[in-house]
Amino acid sequence: MKRPPEELAEKLLAVSDQLSGTDLDISVDDIAKMADVPRATLYYYFSGKEDLISFFLSDKLHRASVAIGKAVAGEGNVVERLENTLAALLKVMMEHPALCTEMPGAIKEAAKYTEVVNEAERVMLAPFRELLIEGKATGELVIEDANTTAIALMGAVNMVAMFQLVQTGTIDLENTTAVLIPQLIQGVVPR
Amino acid sequence: MKRPPEELAEKLLAVSDQLSGTDLDISVDDIAKMADVPRATLYYYFSGKEDLISFFLSDKLHRASVAIGKAVAGEGNVVERLENTLAALLKVMMEHPALCTEMPGAIKEAAKYTEVVNEAERVMLAPFRELLIEGKATGELVIEDANTTAIALMGAVNMVAMFQLVQTGTIDLENTTAVLIPQLIQGVVPR
């Protein structure tokens, strides 16, 4: 990918914002028409459709990383920060549905989406893993395998978000945050 | 879908077994060649590619439902059965990778894959929901919203399974079961 000039990038990202969820389904031709750009131009800057999609997802990940980073590095003890980060992830998925609907597909074909998957690992997974490791070190958390647990947490949030998006078209942020996050943190057996 | 005769069904399912993960990517023509069946015949019995893919996934779900059903209805208290069911889900995903790699995509396009998604809900989600409800009733579990929690558990297992499949080509069943399941049940904060 030959990074596109500012003007083109803006047009494309504007289009990608209108495209919630269905990202991977749209045709290059439609993207070109919506952005009012010749199809061939897209192939000049992007090595193919995947590259173009990656560009979209990458942008969303970039925006997401700000919100998540803030939650991770914010005030509070480890548990509070973990809660905030989970909440931030859910919010990010509401604002950028493609992050939750398309990411599993990208992970599945990690070979084709190397870049994006690496970014996603950095933005959506690593923060959890590090919080878990920190919490384990201080004794605030009980973690067997930080990596596996981080993946599990992300997967849980992802699946819940996707179900809601598909069924209702949006995410009930307030209620879901209040219900899901304590459940993940506390587990399902009584204390 | 005009249900296909036994012989054809067998050939197709044999092919689908070889196709781990990449299911949705293969062309109808290739499927036809692999199964040694004329392409026209496939369109005679199936209304299209989605219908064919659904047939594959449906078969895997059917096989999965046996193992999961056994775990749900087996011996032990609610917590033990929940553990067994989570373990069964993980095992099923190892044996039928398509169930974990393709299902998120099918859920995303639930409109196109109504049948399969309904089946998946019945086979992979409902069992958890019911166990959670039962456990909540007996006081063995503390559940705020059984549906959301069931989706979260399934999502957690799904994501962990998919990561392992993509990264290592298989699932380390023993170790992952031992690590992941207690973590999901117990939560992350000390008791």
Added chain:
DNA sequence: TCCGGGAATAGACTCGTGTCTAAAGTTGTA
């Protein structure tokens, strides 16, 4: 044995979509 009718299949065709090629336009520099 012949025949009618449904099942199965070959093969051609349309249409949409990703990708490439080659030409035209533009810009910077000697």
Added chain:
DNA sequence: TACAACTTTAGACACGAGTCTATTCCCGGA
């Protein structure tokens, strides 16, 4: 001005999904 290098673009191409038509195959009943 001349030229090279880069940008931009139109148009062609290839391939796969899906459809349709016209055979061929097969079976049960007269």
